[in-house]
Amino acid sequence: MIPDEFIEEVLAETDIVALVGSYTELKKVGKDYKTLCLFHKEKTPSMTISPEKQIFKCFGCGAGGNAIEFMKRIERKNYPEAIYSLALRIGLIEAEISDLTGTVYVLKLQEDKYYIGFSQNFDARIKAHQSGNGAIWTKKYQMIEVLEYFESVPFDMENEITQKYMSRYGWRNVRGGNYAFKYLHYDQTPEALHRKKKxxxxxxxxxxxxxxxxxxxxxxxxxxxxxxxxxxxxxxxxxxxxxxxxxxxxxxxxxxxxxxxxxxxxxxxxxxxxxxxxxxxxxxxxxxxx
Ligand SMILES: [Zn+2]
The missing domain is CATH 3.40.1440 (GIY-YIG endonuclease)
Incomplete structure (x- = not known):
């Protein structure tokens, strides 16, 4: 049983706009955001994300709910797993103490870009990347192939591998883990964090x-x-x-x-x-x- 206070804190600290935005590109329409639905095929955006209500809702397929529901669907997790992934994401719990395991994978993208991801549903996640619905980065740079993947590994290995690829190919060309955002600032890169040790x-x-x-x-x-x-x-x-x-x-x-x-x-x-x-x-x- 996960305590109610823990769930409340996860929801209070999670911004659903940032969460959905880490999977797909959002467009601001009025006070809400819109995007192509991640759960059914469509050509015009019918998924709305409300920052005010902290929910998502697709008027095409009916998918909708809060951040936990979104995590359940997008990563095909059960309820407690979805809560723990969100808690990890906002730093409420440490990756080390969680026993969350899955597949960490490295994608080679167009224009010599790389993407590192973690998923408990590897095949579905790769399909999402291939169709341009996986992440902002893989939408911008089309996926060419899966370079390597590691099964049944802990969640935080995603960051480890991301840092390894960043030092090999330059932080400008790599996204993944905590560095999955489209606009990555230099001072957020492992290289900059390492530099600070001077x-x-x-x-x-x-x-x-x-x-x-x-x-x-x-x-x-x-x-x-x-x-x-x-x-x-x-x-x-x-x-x-x-x-x-x-x-x-x-x-x-x-x-x-x-x-x-x-x-x-x-x-x-x-x-x-x-x-x-x-x-x-x-x-x-x-x-x-x-
Ligand atoms: Zn939909």
Missing amino acids: DGAYLLLLKEGKYYVGFSQDMEADIERQFAGKGLAWTKKYPPKRVIQKVKTLNIETAMQLTLQAMKDYGWENVRGYRWTADVIQKPKELDLQ
């Missing part, structure tokens, strides 16, 4: 017993700048001698802690960093609080 804070020993704490999205490049005399006025006045400490971090708080610690160790007059980077500074009040 973030870091560092402590430099400068000439005349001075110190500097830097923080940058690209720590190594920033350190180079300081050594090249292209950094702050402080590191131009007191050129760097060597790097004392490097901390790989995404958190700017670390830069503050590092600066305050250096101020305690070497005297605040001799240290610049975080938001105390001017030539002349007042004693940071944070030093007294620590």
Whole structure:
């Protein structure tokens, strides 16, 4: 039994427009959206999605309902499976703790594009992709063939394979998993997320017993700048001698802690960093609080 509160939360957090939109292209008509029905063949759109009511309804074949009903039909899942897929999708549960398994497949598309998908009904899903009703990406770039597929694998393998293909063929040419959208921004790609790992804070020993704490999205490049005399006025006045400490971090708080610690160790007059980077500074009040 799935608790009612869980189902309510899944429905409250799921946007049916985004959900249906990840399978097919939507067109805004008034306050609703329209699309060719995903559940019967047609030439003019008779499926309506209402953001207000959070339901879909096809006036051709009668298919309709909420996000759970949509998931049941499109992925041919039973009721609990549909709820869990939606919960996974919105991050309410982790893929690792779910025992959701199915087929992860890789499609080669026209114009050297790739699509990675997950389905518990592989054959039906491939047919949908072939007819242009599978996903926005496979509608835009026609499917050529199934390159490879993995049966009875966990749901999150879809993201793994997507990342693998992105690093092989470039993020511009690959969609799938959490990256299934037509307009993918660079900062959402695994490549960009990986790049962020260059973030870091560092402590430099400068000439005349001075110190500097830097923080940058690209720590190594920033350190180079300081050594090249292209950094702050402080590191131009007191050129760097060597790097004392490097901390790989995404958190700017670390830069503050590092600066305050250096101020305690070497005297605040001799240290610049975080938001105390001017030539002349007042004693940071944070030093007294620590
Ligand atoms: Zn229909």
